[in-house]
Amino acid sequence: MVEGNEQVQGRIELAAGPGQQIAAGEITNTIVYFVPARGAPRPKPGRYSIVTRNKRFEPEVLVVPAGSTVSFPNQDEILHNVYSPSTGAGFDLGLYGEGQSAETVFNRATVVQIFCNVHHSMHADVLVAPTPWFARVDGEGRFALTGLPPGPGTLSLWHPRSGMIAREISLPLAAPLLEKLLATKPVIPEHQRKDGASYRPPAR
Template sequence: MREPVPEPAPEPAPATAPTAAPPVPSTPTESSPQPTPEPEPTPEPQPTPEPEPTPEPEPAAQPERTPAPERDPAPEPAPTADPTDDATSAPETDATAPITTPPVEPPTAADARRALQGRIALSDGDAVVSETVVYFVPDRMPADAPSTPDSSFEIATEDKQFRPLVLAVPRGSELRFPNRDPILHNVFSVSPGNAFDLGVYGPGSEPATTMDATGAVNVYCNVHHDMHAHVLVLDSPWFVRASDDGRFELTDLPPGPGVLHVWHRQAEAWSMAIEDGPIDPVAIELRIVRPQIPAHLDKSGQSYQRRDRDPYR
């Protein structure tokens, strides 16, 4: 009969069961095997998809901005690469070597060309300083000397005068004498080497002749005694007439020594040796020794004053 005593012992076990009853319904016994649903709280690891920390890559994007300054130093090595490129291009500079040749070019002789300036004064007579011709003759004519211009020269007859009164031309030039007067003229010269007679010609005609010899050529009209002109034929392309105040300038003169000449139809010829190198300005005085209208005869060697003279023959 004492064996039933153990039966009350199970009663305390239900006492513990009521404690578990409040969390679970009358099926607590079944719930005890269901603690397995406790893995359902495993969704709590859903917070583990903590992609929310993914904002941390956002600061990673910020370092991407920092490389931008890193680009600044990048150009600094770039120049260092440039010298290496230069070193590599050094053999290529051999092609540029001809660029250094221009200073060695023969045309550098042009750099040695010079200019000559000066002023002329006339004394002891009635003359016009602008009728002075200044020219330079080098001791050795350079191969690249300016050539004779293709165009011809002219001295016109107008108002019973020659215009211009003085003219310098290179040797071999053609010289025309257009008649711009309403009357007849007969232009001639008896100067050695360049003597000519254009005959009687009327308005609008333009007879011409060639200046074959160097030197001064006196030109007259066989009809009108007071008409006279003076041509200076030169073997040099470097010549110029003086200005109204006597100033002159010769440019592009070749290097080397030579002679400076000054010519005026009423004065004695003047000359000066010029050495190689720069040329200082010169002051020149010419003394007038001839009248404005030189004494001369007609083309036949007769006086213009002869009564039986026929100016149109």
């Protein structure tokens, strides 16, 4: 992999859009990655895990290099059916119970939305990075990408409730960056079951 001595440091601020609220710690779901104008080397894939626990995906946001494998172990005493309707990256792992697991490979560099076909409230996002230079911001919104090559490139900023923003930059930078994202999307995106039907109302 071609590396350099440059770095990008900065801080992201997340503001609530009209009718939206932001939970404490939600800023840490922000992902930042850099692609040089001449192209990025293929990142080394790895193995990752998103657990289903208490009718939630943990973590709810994951960033992985393209080509990585993600497993979905079920730690609930109920059945789950993990699936994604994302165009060009969709999958369906079928129903499986407590103590079982299923996995899939994320080859396409994109954002993959993940749901449970049984429980409407379950939602996760996997950002599949096309570059080895990516980071998740900390609780203060700060990030640092190191070992970057000098010259122009694109810095992409993404949060599941704001979408993707691209900034053209050239390294080295004169100062740290400050960027603001606006959360305009709901916590749980509108979606249907994998067959297009509506979810059943939760039992009272």
